[in-house]
Amino acid sequence: MEELKGRYRAFMEAHVYPNEAALSREDDAAAALVSELRAQAKAEGLWAPHLPPEAGGTGQGFLVYAHLNEEIGRTVWGQLVFNCQAPDAGNGEILHMFGTAEQKERFLAPLVAGDTRSFFSMTEPEVSGADPTGLRTTARLDGGEWVIDGHKWFSSGAEDAGFGIVMAVTEPDADRHRRMSQIIVPADAPGITIEPVPVMGHRGRGWSTHCEVTYSGVRVPAENLLGERGDGFLIAQKRLGPGRIHHVMRWLGQMQRAFELMCRRALEREAFGGPLAEKQTVQNWIADSAADIQACRLLTLEAAHKIDRGDEARVEISLVKFFAARVLNEVIDRAIQVHGGLGLTDRTPLAAMWAMARGGRIYDGPDEVHRMVVSRRILKDFADGGTYRFS
Numbered sequence: 367m368e369e370l371k372g373r374y375r376a377f378m379e380a381h382v383y384p385n386e387a388a389l390s391r392e393d394d395a396a397a398a399l400v401s402e403l404r405a406q407a408k409a410e411g412l413w414a415p416h417l418p419p420e421a422g423g424t425g426q427g428f429l430v431y432a433h434l435n436e437e438i439g440r441t442v443w444g445q446l447v448f449n450c451q452a453p454d455a456g457n458g459e460i461l462h463m464f465g466t467a468e469q470k471e472r473f474l475a476p477l478v479a480g481d482t483r484s485f486f487s488m489t490e491p492e493v494s495g496a497d498p499t500g501l502r503t504t505a506r507l508d509g510g511e512w513v514i515d516g517h518k519w520f521s522s523g524a525e526d527a528g529f530g531i532v533m534a535v536t537e538p539d540a541d542r543h544r545r546m547s548q549i550i551v552p553a554d555a556p557g558i559t560i561e562p563v564p565v566m567g568h569r570g571r572g573w574s575t576h577c578e579v580t581y582s583g584v585r586v587p588a589e590n591l592l593g594e595r596g597d598g599f600l601i602a603q604k605r606l607g608p609g610r611i612h613h614v615m616r617w618l619g620q621m622q623r624a625f626e627l628m629c630r631r632a633l634e635r636e637a638f639g640g641p642l643a644e645k646q647t648v649q650n651w652i653a654d655s656a657a658d659i660q661a662c663r664l665l666t667l668e669a670a671h672k673i674d675r676g677d678e679a680r681v682e683i684s685l686v687k688f689f690a691a692r693v694l695n696e697v698i699d700r701a702i703q704v705h706g707g708l709g710l711t712d713r714t715p716l717a718a719m720w721a722m723a724r725g726g727r728i729y730d731g732p733d734e735v736h737r738m739v740v741s742r743r744i745l746k747d748f749a750d751g752g753t754y755r756f757s
């Protein structure tokens with residue numbers, strides 16, 4: 367594992383960090399550079415480490431991926447270079463788990479090969495995304511085809527994608543967790559419109575845009591249903607659970623990098639007769655950040671270990687999702703404070719990291735919902751006359 371981690375680190379140092387500024391311009395030259403770096407990563411066998419070899423990746427389980435993703439996540443470009451970025455990573459996982467042989471050949475294979483990109487279209491502007499049981503987009507069967515009508519937004523990456531996976535109500539009379547199904551839709555199907563929505567921290571073109579998508583009488587073959595009718599919510603849970611851990615693994619890289627920048631700057635910068643590192647407030651920030659980052663790391667590794675053992679690790683995932691999102695924001699904020707005005711410029715990666723970090727408290731479930739999940743689970747055990755213990 368250490369050897370593999372070292373290979374990712376060496377690749378990042380040789381090819382990704384030196385190109386960060388060029389990639390951040392997100393122009394045509396940056397797009398060409400992304401393609402070049404992806405080809406190189408693939409040639410070196412550092413490709414799709416979130417997926418097992420039978421799905422076309424180089425993965426060795428969640429725990430190993432947690433270690434690798436901390437390296438990859440140190441720059442926002444890392445996951446794109448190694449083809450393990452959201453939402454493709456989660457889409458690849460559910461296509462591998464629930465797709466038919468034909469769906470795997472048509473959609474999963476080109477996705478893993480890096481020949482296409484995808485989007486996941488669940489959230490809608492008109493109803494709460496935190497409680498997706500109220501979604502309104504519908505799909506009805508007509509002459510062997512699904513006909514989809516609805517309005518989504520935050521369909522990340524849709525502008526650049528070849529296909530999307532759409533959550534739609536197919537069983538309007540069923541229980542609220544059984545009303546929806548997931549359907550694979552080519553991005554160029556007639557009746558789809560895709561409009562990027564500018565989002566804080568995501569300046570983007572195709573690969574990092576968040577899009578408003580309308581579906582007006584969009585027709586796709588009945589065989590594009592992913593899994594069974596009514597399984598949409600279940601598949602979403604299977605996707606979002608590991609997906610949340612993917613995010614936290616990447617955030618660990620961001621936290622660690624911000625922390626290193628903070629420590630170096632504290633030692634170099636002098637004010638009021640000595641280095642910032644000698645001011646107690648700065649020492650407290652360093653100590654608190656070290657403790658918080660290590661707590662996030664251990665919570666993440668524990669959740670990854672449980673997932674590898676076949677456990678859904680719902681409490682662990684929710685716990686680390688809201689805790690790490692807070693730590694991520696706090697550590698980057700402290701690092702910026704230690705850098706003073708420099709921290710707000712583009713001469714360090716901190717300002718861009720800070721702008722992107724804020725979304726972590728909202729996407730894949732806001733903090734409050736994850737706190738609710740954790741506390742409900744704990745209180746249930748007490749209400750049943752027992753006590754809650756982490757196993």
Ligand SMILES: Cc1cc2nc3c(=O)[nH]c(=O)nc-3n(C[C@H](O)[C@H](O)[C@H](O)COP(=O)(O)OP(=O)(O)OC[C@H]3O[C@@H](n4cnc5c(N)ncnc54)[C@H](O)[C@@H]3O)c2cc1C
Pocket residue numbers: 453485486487488489490493494495496497519520521522565576725728729730731732734735738
């Ligand atoms: C950068 C980014 C990328 C995204 N990518 C995708 C994507 O690819 N595909 C996709 O489908 N969606 C995506 N989303 C959407 C995201 O998952 C939703 O924004 C999120 O689930 C919250 O839904 P909402 O925005 O509708 O907020 P709402 O549901 O309206 O909630 C608003 C606020 O209400 C509060 N709240 C909600 N429930 C509770 C509660 N039980 N207790 C206390 N307070 C509560 C929270 O503070 C919450 O922030 C993305 C979002 C962002 C920011």
